[in-house]
Amino acid sequence: xxxxxxxxxxxxxxxxxxxxxxxxxxxxxxxxxxxxxxxxxxxxxxxxxxxxxxxxxxxxxxxxxxxxxxxxxxxxxxxxxxxxxxxxxxxxxxxxxxxxxxxxxxxxxxxxxxxxxxxxxxxxxxxxxxxxxxxxxxxxxxxxxxxxxxxxxxxxxxxxxxxxxxxxxxxxxxxxxxxxxxxxxxxxxxxxxxxxxxxxxxxxxxxxxxxxxxxxxxxxxxxxxxxxxxxxxxxxxxxxxxxxxxxxxxxxxxxxxxxxxxxxxxxxxxxxx
Numbered sequence: 001x002x003x004x005x006x007x008x009x010x011x012x013x014x015x016x017x018x019x020x021x022x023x024x025x026x027x028x029x030x031x032x033x034x035x036x037x038x039x040x041x042x043x044x045x046x047x048x049x050x051x052x053x054x055x056x057x058x059x060x061x062x063x064x065x066x067x068x069x070x071x072x073x074x075x076x077x078x079x080x081x082x083x084x085x086x087x088x089x090x091x092x093x094x095x096x097x098x099x100x101x102x103x104x105x106x107x108x109x110x111x112x113x114x115x116x117x118x119x120x121x122x123x124x125x126x127x128x129x130x131x132x133x134x135x136x137x138x139x140x141x142x143x144x145x146x147x148x149x150x151x152x153x154x155x156x157x158x159x160x161x162x163x164x165x166x167x168x169x170x171x172x173x174x175x176x177x178x179x180x181x182x183x184x185x186x187x188x189x190x191x192x193x194x195x196x197x198x199x200x201x202x203x204x205x206x207x208x209x210x211x212x213x214x215x216x217x218x219x220x221x222x223x224x225x226x227x228x229x230x231x232x233x234x235x236x237x238x239x240x241x242x243x244x245x246x247x248x249x250x251x252x253x254x255x256x257x258x259x260x261x262x263x264x265x266x267x268x269x270x271x272x273x
Contacts, residue, residue, distance in 0.1 A: 014047060016054040025050065088229070093227035097221060102213070105220045110210035113166045117178050118204040120160035122146060123196045124151035130190030130197035137186055143201050152196060160201075166208075171195070178202055 009024035026047055034041045064083060065071050097105070120143055124130040144159025151160050167175035177191045183201040190197040 014051055016051055017058060019054055021047070021050050021054065021060070029240070048240060091232070092225040092229045095225045095232075097224040101224065102217065102220055105224065106213045106216055109216065109220070110180065114208050114210075116164045116166055116206050116208050117193060117202060118164050118206075119162050119178055120201045120203065121153065121155070121162060121174075122151040122160050122199040122201070123156075124150070124190070125196050127190050127197050130199050133199045134186070134188070134190070137199070140189060143186070164206075174198060174200070 009022065011023040012020045013023050013026055014021040026043065029046050029050065030041050033046060060066075060241060066075075101103065107209060122130070122133050124133060133146065133150060137143060144161070145155075147156055147160030150156075155161060167179055169175075170178070171193045173191055173193045177187060178197075181187070181200070182231065183202055183205050185202055187198070187200045190199055192198075210231070
């Protein structure tokens with residue numbers, strides 16, 4: 001729809017009280033409508049909408065709306081926003097990271113954890129209770145069934161299943177214990193955390209392959225451009241002749257201004273996931 005339907009875009013397809021509507025205008029609107037999901041593009045219907053719009057515009061002009069100061073102010077504000085947005089986008093796009101900068105940023109984003117774990121756990125209130133769980137498991141009791149029956153953790157209904165996770169998403173003592181385990185094994189001693197005592201079963205371990213650089217390139221470039229744009233604006237501010245006339249005391253919050261209510265500390269979940 002972005003291409004012309006006719007060779008001559010300047011061809012007049014309708015007139016409204018002497019004002020022309022060209023094929024170029026019709027093509028533009030058809031292209032916009034055609035880009036919407038499920039849109040049906042009907043040239044005659046769209047042209048009729050353009051005619052109605054032009055009639056309304058002419059009536060608005062007759063009513064003298066363009067002479068009202070509040071309308072002029074809104075037009076100026078809209079014009080300023082369009083100009084500012086266009087300049088900002090074009091200026092940001094002018095900052096291009098080099099291949100070395102792209103590679104460095106990619107390596108920084110993918111240098112983190114490269115292992116994920118899949119585990120189950122049974123959470124008990126005391127060490128003695130957790131040790132009792134380990135003894136039951138030594139007698140070949142099914143881990144998931146025992147978790148449903150005995151665990152105090154919110155994952156009990158799922159048989160203690162924690163799914164796949166990285167070590168950083170769990171509390172330190174828990175993640176350290178998991179990192180030392182072999183798949184298919186159960187902790188020989190309960191692991192204590194702020195939530196209680198855990199009996200852990202490591203089911204699987206897998207290497208995490210980071211996304212390819214090409215897949216991350218658009219995100220890296222956007223972040224690079226945002227950083228450069230902020231630095232550029234800081235430079236402009238330093239070089240500009242700026243005078244602030246706001247009195248210093250006016251910049252301070254009023255002494256009797258109501259203070260935001262302090263929120264109580266959030267209760268810690270039984271599991272950190």
